Amino acid sequence: MTVLLVHGDREYLREPGEELQTDLGVLEVPEDVEPGTTLETHLGEPFEVRALRGPDLFNHFERTGAPMMPRDVGLIAGHTGVAGGDRVLDAGTGTGVLSAYLGRMGAAVTTFERDPEFAEVARSNMELAEVADRVDVRVGDVTGQVDDLGRFDVVTLDTEDAPEVVARAPDLLVRGGFVAVYSPFVEATREVVESAREAGLAGIETLETIQREMDFDERGSRPSTAGVGHTGYLTFARRP
Incomplete structure (x- = not known):
């Protein structure tokens, strides 16, 4: 421990x-x-x-790139209702912050990372988070393995080819299951939304994730002027 x-x-x-x-x-x-x-x-x-708790893991994981922010993880958990016993498919493991949070919620996570070295770092991070028994880090591209994975309660995507996976969401999700897609760019987000519509998914919504800290001093109180707090866009949809 x-x-x-x-x-x-x-x-x-x-x-x-x-x-x-x-x-x-x-x-x-x-x-x-x-x-x-x-x-x-x-x-x-x-x-x-x-x-160690979630925010501590975010701060101390070995990083292979920009990790998903805790506020984005919170939105995914809140909008999909992911819970203990759920099966989750995650693509674009990266540092593994999202997978670790989901594993600590009690979900069984299968996550795909294309880069073998990144995947190895993510496995070490899962050991640190004490969820290695619930998070299966695999090397490869999920798009070529859709037919062999079965169905999931939640699918989370942080990859360039997310629209292709969203098109197969009806084959990956149980009825009522959710897909959540993170993208830093508007253009890619639009492609995800169009793909979700064509796949017949319901409840499609996109949120910009933005958060401002507050400054409090002797002069008064106001939102911080340091940065805009924007991280990206999250799109949610559900299999009817």
């Missing part, structure tokens, strides 16, 4: 029995360490022990 050691804005991942060496001193992590306890270095500096 990997734990998070926190001191102020510093965070370190360690396994029970391992040692942490920093300028704050040396800390031995006990074999029976429990989240919620406080450990001290030999210099007396305290570190809080925390169990």
Whole structure:
């Protein structure tokens, strides 16, 4: 069980029995360490022990590209209702943030990544998230394997060929099942919507994912002027 050691804005991942060496001193992590306890270095500096949760995984996963943001994961979970016991097909694993979140919700996830090196990193990340038994990371292109996969409760896509997979959604989804597609570009999103319409899917909707932080200081309160908070577009549709 990997734990998070926190001191102020510093965070370190360690396994029970391992040692942490920093300028704050040396800390031995006990074999029976429990989240919620406080450990001290030999210099007396305290570190809080925390169990890993979703946002911690987002921050500490080894990355192979830009990972899906937690707010996008939240929209996918909220709009598809993915839950424990569901079968999920995911294409475009990347770092594996979405797959890890879904696995921690109790879903059985089959995820496809084209790049073998990226897939290996994702497998390591699933071990860190403790969902390797629920998330099957496969190497390859999902479009050539649609006929052999069976049906799923939810299909999530973050790939350039998403319109092709959406066209096969009726063959991949159980009745009432959802497809969710992420794209950073409007043009690709339009293609997904058109493909969903042609496939006879229902409840088609597209959302721009945008979020602004708030600034609070002595002058007053207002949305932050740092960045626009845009990540991309999410399209949802459902098999009737």
